[in-house]
Amino acid sequence: MSNTLSLPRRLGHVARMIAAFAGPPVMRWSPRPTLPATPRPTAHDLGQGITLWRLPVGLVRIRNRHRALPPELAGVDDKLRFPVMMSDRQITGWLDCTAWLIDHPERRILIDTGESAAFGTPAYFGDAAKRMGAVYPKIIDATAAAGNDLPAMITATGHALTDIDLCVLTHTHSDHIGNLDVLPRTTRLLVSPEELVPAARSGRLLAKLPQDGRLHQTAWRGAQGAFGVVMPLTERGDIFVIPTPGHTAGHQSVVIDLGDRRIILAGDAAFDDSQVADNVIPGIVEQRAATLATYDMLRRAGLEKPGLTLFTHDPANAAKLARFTQGIVPTAS
Ligand SMILES: [Zn+2]
Secondary structure (H helix, E strand, O other), X not given: OOOOOOHHHHHHHHHHHHXXXXXXXXXXXXXXXXXXXXXXXXXXXXXXXXEEEEEEEEEEXXXXXXXXXXXXXXXXXXXXXXXXXXXXXXXXXXXXXXXXXXXXXXXXXXXXXXXXXXXXXXXXXXXXXXXXXXXHHHHOEEEOOOOOOHHHXXXXXXXXXXXXXXXXXXXXXXXXXXXXXXXXXOOEEEEOHHHHXXXXXXXXXXXXXXXXXXXXXXXXXXXXXXXXXXXXXXXXXXXXXEEOOOOOOOOEEEEEEOOOOEEEEOOOOOOOHHHXXXXXXXXXXXXXXXXXXXXXXXXXXXXXXXXXXXXXXXXXXXXXXXXXXXXXOOOOO
């Protein structure tokens, strides 16, 4: 389906987007609901010496169309999708921003860093990302409840931040890199080379990435079934990075391969399983075609080997993992 909106409707979306950027930040026109009680991290024993920690770090509220476009607007072209999303005045409730800690016999790997209570402050965006700092709070609302920060969550796992030698960033939106500044200098950061190519209106906060030698680019190699290229992160080869573009051009995910089943930590490749199953397009995606190709890849991966795909903002994560560790594997969607 291609864009079928009339010119007046297109102009209407653009005008409402301009008004949204000229107006107050989301938290002022949509008063914040009560912050939820501090969520606790949950540990999931996957066997083979691997524990996966679910770390709810920070909270985000987004427009309903940011999460999913209604069917009649799902086909708009890549340039019009952002105005269509920004035209929406309906907001979700608080959503978790999930970071993941893989405690593997060889190493501790953090996936994403969640969001921070400092979101929206000048210090958070800094001088380099100042311009983005002016627009971001018009697009989303974000914060962290007391105790809902990354250091507290890592402490609750029994690890120290210095135990984490690698942090894989699925992409560079604020709710995934919001706590980079609390990571020690000894933690290497892994970002895909495609993510580092600047693109206008992508919302990627490349200016917030440290330039002190910690940042490394994913080195794609090999070919592995539905995934295509991968980058192994362990000698055993059971943890690896895969490209999952669409949400951003350089979005990447992490696979935990347990032999007979696997878990894909899929960041914002979608908001939940039903979007992948039904080709539902979020308003925020950079590239619609790449998003659909990633959905197709995830469905094919599910046919290759049973498993679980987990998304950053899916409230069902804890329940999905609980069923998985009891040996209950969902059928491929
Ligand atoms: Zn996100």
